[in-house]
Amino acid sequence: MKIPLSWIQDYVNVKDVPVQELRKRLDLAGLEVDSITAIGYPEAELPWDPEKIITAEVIAVRPHPDADRLVLADVNYGGAAPEIVVTGAPSLYEYRGSSDLHLKVAFAWEGAELYDGHVQGWTKRRLKKTEIRGIASRAMVGSEKELGLAEEQTDIIYLPGDTPVGVPLVEILGDYILDFDIKGPFGHLQSVFGIAREIAALLNRPLSPQPLHAAARLGLAATGEPGFVSLEIQDPDLCPRYTAMMIRDLAIGVSPLWMQLRLRRAGMRSINNIVDITNYVMLELGQPLHAFDYADLRALPGEETPAIIVRRAREGEQMQTLDGEVRTCDEEMLLITDGGGPVAIGGVMGGLDSEVAPETRNVLLEAASFNFINIRRTSQTLKLFTESAGRFGKRVDSELALAAAARAAELMAALAGGTVDVVAGDLYPGKPEPVILTYSPDRADRILGVVIPRDEQKRILAALDFRSEATNAGSGWQIAVPSYRLDVTRPVDLVEEVARVWGYDHFPHTLIDEPVPPLRRNLQLEGEDRIRDILIRLGLDEVITYSLIDPADEDRLNPNPGQALDLPGEPVALRNYLSLERSLLRRTLLPGALRTAWSNLRFQESIAIFEIGHIYYRVGNPKPEQAETGIAEPRRLLMLLSGPRQDRWQEPTDRRPVDYFDLKGIVEALLRNLGLETASQWTRVSHPAYHPGRSGAVEIAGRALGVIGEIHPLVREVFDLPAQPVVVLDWDLDLLLALAQEAGRQKKAQNISIYAPVHEDLALVVAEATPALAVQRAIIEAGYPLVIQALLFDIYRGPQAGEGKKSLAFALTYQSPSKSLDERDIEKLRQRIVKQLARKLNAVLRSA
Amino acid sequence: MSIFDELEGIHAEALQALETAASSAALDAWYTQYLGRKGAVTLQTRSIGKLSQEERPEFGKRINEIKQQLEAAYAAQSQALKAAELEAALMSDTIDITLPGRPVNPGHLHLTTQTLRQIYDIFGRMGFEVYEAPDVELETYNFDLLNIPDYHPARDMWDTFWIDQKQPAPDGRLLLRTHTSPGQMRVMRERYPEPIRVILPGKCYRYEQITARSEHQFYQVEGLAVGKHITMTDLIGTLTQFVNLFYGPGHKMRVRSSYFPFTEPSIEVDMDCILCGGAGCRVCKYTGWLEIAGAGMVHPVVLKNGGYDPDEWSGFAFGPGVERPAMMKYGISDIRLFYGNDLRFAQQF
Numbered sequence A: 001m002k003i004p005l006s007w008i009q010d011y012v013n014v015k016d017v018p019v020q021e022l023r024k025r026l027d028l029a030g031l032e033v034d035s036i037t038a039i040g041y042p043e044a045e046l047p048w049d050p051e052k053i054i055t056a057e058v059i060a061v062r063p064h065p066d067a068d069r070l071v072l073a074d075v076n077y078g079g080a081a082p083e084i085v086v087t088g089a090p091s092l093y094e095y096r097g098s099s100d101l102h103l104k105v106a107f108a109w110e111g112a113e114l115y116d117g118h119v120q121g122w123t124k125r126r127l128k129k130t131e132i133r134g135i136a137s138r139a140m141v142g143s144e145k146e147l148g149l150a151e152e153q154t155d156i157i158y159l160p161g162d163t164p165v166g167v168p169l170v171e172i173l174g175d176y177i178l179d180f181d182i183k184g185p186f187g188h189l190q191s192v193f194g195i196a197r198e199i200a201a202l203l204n205r206p207l208s209p210q211p212l213h214a215a216a217r218l219g220l221a222a223t224g225e226p227g228f229v230s231l232e233i234q235d236p237d238l239c240p241r242y243t244a245m246m247i248r249d250l251a252i253g254v255s256p257l258w259m260q261l262r263l264r265r266a267g268m269r270s271i272n273n274i275v276d277i278t279n280y281v282m283l284e285l286g287q288p289l290h291a292f293d294y295a296d297l298r299a300l301p302g303e304e305t306p307a308i309i310v311r312r313a314r315e316g317e318q319m320q321t322l323d324g325e326v327r328t329c330d331e332e333m334l335l336i337t338d339g340g341g342p343v344a345i346g347g348v349m350g351g352l353d354s355e356v357a358p359e360t361r362n363v364l365l366e367a368a369s370f371n372f373i374n375i376r377r378t379s380q381t382l383k384l385f386t387e388s389a390g391r392f393g394k395r396v397d398s399e400l401a402l403a404a405a406a407r408a409a410e411l412m413a414a415l416a417g418g419t420v421d422v423v424a425g426d427l428y429p430g431k432p433e434p435v436i437l438t439y440s441p442d443r444a445d446r447i448l449g450v451v452i453p454r455d456e457q458k459r460i461l462a463a464l465d466f467r468s469e470a471t472n473a474g475s476g477w478q479i480a481v482p483s484y485r486l487d488v489t490r491p492v493d494l495v496e497e498v499a500r501v502w503g504y505d506h507f508p509h510t511l512i513d514e515p516v517p518p519l520r521r522n523l524q525l526e527g528e529d530r531i532r533d534i535l536i537r538l539g540l541d542e543v544i545t546y547s548l549i550d551p552a553d554e555d556r557l558n559p560n561p562g563q564a565l566d567l568p569g570e571p572v573a574l575r576n577y578l579s580l581e582r583s584l585l586r587r588t589l590l591p592g593a594l595r596t597a598w599s600n601l602r603f604q605e606s607i608a609i610f611e612i613g614h615i616y617y618r619v620g621n622p623k624p625e626q627a628e629t630g631i632a633e634p635r636r637l638l639m640l641l642s643g644p645r646q647d648r649w650q651e652p653t654d655r656r657p658v659d660y661f662d663l664k665g666i667v668e669a670l671l672r673n674l675g676l677e678t679a680s681q682w683t684r685v686s687h688p689a690y691h692p693g694r695s696g697a698v699e700i701a702g703r704a705l706g707v708i709g710e711i712h713p714l715v716r717e718v719f720d721l722p723a724q725p726v727v728v729l730d731w732d733l734d735l736l737l738a739l740a741q742e743a744g745r746q747k748k749a750q751n752i753s754i755y756a757p758v759h760e761d762l763a764l765v766v767a768e769a770t771p772a773l774a775v776q777r778a779i780i781e782a783g784y785p786l787v788i789q790a791l792l793f794d795i796y797r798g799p800q801a802g803e804g805k806k807s808l809a810f811a812l813t814y815q816s817p818s819k820s821l822d823e824r825d826i827e828k829l830r831q832r833i834v835k836q837l838a839r840k841l842n843a844v845l846r847s848a
Numbered sequence B: 001m002s003i004f005d006e007l008e009g010i011h012a013e014a015l016q017a018l019e020t021a022a023s024s025a026a027l028d029a030w031y032t033q034y035l036g037r038k039g040a041v042t043l044q045t046r047s048i049g050k051l052s053q054e055e056r057p058e059f060g061k062r063i064n065e066i067k068q069q070l071e072a073a074y075a076a077q078s079q080a081l082k083a084a085e086l087e088a089a090l091m092s093d094t095i096d097i098t099l100p101g102r103p104v105n106p107g108h109l110h111l112t113t114q115t116l117r118q119i120y121d122i123f124g125r126m127g128f129e130v131y132e133a134p135d136v137e138l139e140t141y142n143f144d145l146l147n148i149p150d151y152h153p154a155r156d157m158w159d160t161f162w163i164d165q166k167q168p169a170p171d172g173r174l175l176l177r178t179h180t181s182p183g184q185m186r187v188m189r190e191r192y193p194e195p196i197r198v199i200l201p202g203k204c205y206r207y208e209q210i211t212a213r214s215e216h217q218f219y220q221v222e223g224l225a226v227g228k229h230i231t232m233t234d235l236i237g238t239l240t241q242f243v244n245l246f247y248g249p250g251h252k253m254r255v256r257s258s259y260f261p262f263t264e265p266s267i268e269v270d271m272d273c274i275l276c277g278g279a280g281c282r283v284c285k286y287t288g289w290l291e292i293a294g295a296g297m298v299h300p301v302v303l304k305n306g307g308y309d310p311d312e313w314s315g316f317a318f319g320p321g322v323e324r325p326a327m328m329k330y331g332i333s334d335i336r337l338f339y340g341n342d343l344r345f346a347q348q349f
């Protein structure tokens, strides 16, 4: 919301307050100023040199002796003799041959910096002395474009007749435009006057109520039956007040410069004097107004007087709005209708048929009050966002309606030559009860934590128009809330008013002086963080990808349409989305990881990442009473590796691409860290997204953690990844952490043996299908507790092993906790191992 | 020349010769020459027979002294020589120490995780524990119970992603949470009548065009304290601690009045602009101040909806953001870098 400071000056004196100081005060009090744009002042884009750009008066216009299109203007700039200016301004040309003129203009001396009026955009130029057809010219008369007031080159500026001559132009037309960013539903701050009222309270200065008193100046009387219109409100719940005024014999034309400038500086375009006045008063007081061409308003059948009936629309009822669109209404929308049908969507937009036009003579001016929620609903449903709807949607004081109508009528009389009917129509079925709040200064102290002197609190409340009623019973004060403070409904709202004007900068800083609430651990977060710390130590980078994915990505994970992709629950999609690529809540972290791999492998040769995040799927209907959404949000752990195993270096390094075993090594380290290494079961399974021969499922304690393996080459292709293995782990993190917690609870320290270990290699021939892990675990089990390690160091397939067999060589470490092992002990142990493995796995000791 | 003089002469000569023995070989030769079985000093012992009985003990004592001295000098010289030889050998085996080391690639925590951890740590010291709430939220929890009714202008502050529901129930409409504040309601309803001090982190979502300044997905973290005597000055003091610990000491702060539907009074806390030091720049909109957190005293309606009687309880809430503090701290100008996951960005932290 843009507000020119010069306009605020009409109601409260701020001339002596530096604008940055004012901004600071406003910011601190909650009226945030987003930016300040200076016009003419030194901080402006185009500062107006106060010596060289001044006000002046054209007193005569003479023909140029040597040029038909040019004239010589005699300009009184306050000096001893008039300055002769050669000009081609068309409107001055009209005065050719006249003297005794008093045309107030903007006058610039040579050396002044102005915009070039004859080129598109903003090009600065310095005014030089010129000679035009034999006549020297040292100065010029400026246009709006040249001064930076309008985008298009127009005529020269004519200042009001009472403008003094010879004063710096910046004093007359200079300004600061304050752009406010006011958050929240504060109708009372949606106007110049409203802001001025705040400033007056903040600076403790008087406020001129002049614009609110037009009704008294007009001698206005209000009645339900004003004669010129027959009024009816059928739905007072949506329209608590409707006022109408009649202004006759208007001359539609152009608004005066000052009004045009104010509208423009407030961000609105000038249309014609009548529309401009309704906009002007809306900006000034915050009350949206609507002007109907009286000639277009129809009477009810059999009646003479035009009618205005305010009612809900009928389902599907249509009307053509000012913007030319045909709008279809529903039964909750409020229409302003006349004897013949809809003439406006109440508070949102007027109808095309009754629009003010150049030939309009008589105007019926509407100032009404509407239910703000309903206005917002209508506006959002019709996607019709107007200045009027925006303001009504932030709540407008119903007490303001008639005062604003009178203010506009007064301006129409003054600026468009109209006469105002001194009887106004006013139906006010929803007049609100006055709001009286009990304010307890003690309670304010309790909430704020600081004692603000009582008389200071009283002064602040009074300055903000909160009147203290005489009946101050007990410790509470009875406070009457002004009608325009629709946001103040509770005593705590008054506490805020006192605090913000007193200033939070005066508040001491304290810390909570209460016992700490019962402490709890957040095991979920602790678990997550433990995994994160382990994985970054193992060289993986953490990523956080988008929860919203492309629905097609689920299909992209499934290259063989015959196979079912096993994703949990029902998918959760958005009803409204920015793009289809971000329209589905992920049920798997995999697409996000593959896309991250794709985008990074364009810039670097390898990637090692993990993500800890939620997936989302529907498990039932929402149960609001139980605070349940019906959406499951379990946590997953995903890891992805791809690219060369080692970086290049000055000596040869291992440049083979990472594969399943690189990832498995990381997983084993993770499981070891979590105390789960010995419990895991690895089985080969086929999952559509993975290489069928190089992927597996992992279980611990009979519970499935998820998949680990190489991504299926077809999936890799669909995601546009380079032709190198991409290995991925996709696990249930909640389960992993639960298992880790359980393992942690049972963890006991192991004694460290002081006796020397004995090392021995053992090669066993088993069937090709026998998993190495089974052999290794069988050795450990058979030799328990003396075999403390069995490290597979060689796999041999060939004639010495036999057809369909393989030989697995293990480096065993034997160690006893209680004695030194001798040759006999070792021999016994070896025999036990070989015997048990023969029984369990048909293993045969390979002869050395 | 007496035998004594002869002995002293050999002694002096040996010491002098030792000084010139500059290699192991020379040193060995020296040893043989003087202290070996047929060395000059050893041979002197044989001269003892030429001496009188009275002179013999004195000569024997002296010759032993000289032997010991020469042995010690030899040992010292031998050690110095070895050290010098080792040094020479090492010097011939030099590397270019400026060559890069064998690459080790530790992983990196996401900047969001790092920032959240810092925030948890700071508030954890003040007794705040972390409480998490779901991403998909009931409309009532995200809005209505937080004093933001349907169509209310306050709702304009959040553009919302709505969930497509097969059977839409009017009181069970679902959305992606637009802020972490629904967690306030959840924790209050769960913990009543305990006092509360929690930090609520999480992903939030807004139906907004994606630009360098705004993302459709981002993290928020907010704090909530509910107790019997919690005050606005406590809130300001708590946030001052945060600024000191997160941004470092010496920052100026200011507190402005603001508006949030779920707090009353509401404030905004600013810190002197990191980029311009308070002089005014584009980032701080030429005010010299940057917003640190929106905050306020928990609105009585919200306390009541959470089960806490506002006449008896009070509370404060604050939301310092997650990406924005990190952006300010590290001068990051584009929020899209956070969840775009370009590792060239991530690996800087």
Ligand SMILES: [Zn+2]
Residues within 6 Å of the ligand: B273, B274, B275, B276, B277, B278, B279, B280, B281, B282, B283, B284, B285, B286, B288, B289
């Ligand atoms: Zn700055």
